[in-house]
Amino acid sequence: MALQDLCNFQDICLDDVTTESSSVPFKKTGCNYVRALPFRNSTSLFNFYVPVAEYLDESPIQFGQISTIQSSSALSFGDSFLPCLSLPISPPHASSQPVPLPFPLSHGTTTLAFMFQGGVLAAADTRSSCSGLVACPASQKILPIHSHLVGTTSGTSADCALWKRILSRELRLYQLRHGRRLSTSGAAKLLSHMLHPFKGTELCVAATLCGWDGGEVDGGRDDGGTKKRISPCGPSLFYVCSDGTRLQGTLFSVGSGSPYAYSILDQGVKWELTVDEATSIAREAVYRATRRDAYSGNHVDVYHVSSKGWTRRNREDLKEEYYREKERQERRMRQDVT
Secondary structure, three states, X not given: OHHHHXXXXXXXXXXXXXXXXXXXXXXXXXXXXXXXXXXXXXXOEOOOEEEEOOHXXXXXXXXXXXXXXXXXXXXXXXXXXXXXXXXXXXXXXOOOOOOOOOOOOOOOOOEEEEEEOOEEEEEEEOOEEEOOXXXXXXXXXEEEEEOOEEXXXXXXXXXXXXXXXXXXXXXXXXXXXXXXXXXXXXXXXXXXXXXXHHOXXXXXXEEEEEEEEOOOEXXXXXXXXXXXXXXXXXXXXXXXXXXXXXXXXXXXXXXXXXXXXXHHHHXXXXXXXXXXXXXXXXXXHHXXXXXXXXXXXXXXXXXXXXXXXXXXXXXXXXXXXXXXXXXXXXXXXXXHHO
């Protein structure tokens, strides 16, 4: 009885649920309330009053929880209540109209990767943007997948992180079943097949898979009883998009700052580069892109994938590169004057 007094519950019969629902005393507060479904197999029933968030009534976006008719008539701040059987007990149908976004979500990034004699080098900025807002200045856009494979991501951050975890899981299961890693080409094909059913949706994923194939021991055995070795294949580079596109190449740059990065990569990338030279070119390309692209900036991450696995260079603030560029320009101006 104390619980009923505390929660303002009342015992009513099943016949009184629909006829006398409006006569149940109720103390008004600042929130809007609706009545939930009672238990039909009980002789003594409780009336539960479930609070509904105010933003469902006031926001122009209903998010599919309640219909427009309910939000305008039934769910008001007056004394009217919904009947017990009028609550929606099932989610909205799949055929309902998609909810428009309150404002356009403009976003951009700068990611790049290229092959050289030392392996594959990947670089990216760290700015995540949402319209005119810098959502995160230190995001991770190069995601390790396993010891010899990393992926640069461009698009929606949540989608990229989710599909990176899915791909990592599938590659780990393949390694456990077959005793060896799946090649970079196979990983790109697997990701492409998984993303293709989402073509035409709002899924936005553009990944560049940078890996090194070969150099590991296979789980099988030859006729002599010794373990077989896989012949080394070297570096591999694939581009996979959320519509199922899969491309193989030696140089890729993805994102809103990619046109500016290509201007540096096309004239500087060569097969004979050393690791230090390749790192310098990648940093320069990301820096030039951040100078021209408002949606790229803050820091630069550099990953190097070789036969020994991937290694990560310490994150560097791009404003330091800006100051170094200013010093070089001033030094050249002094030399021209003299």
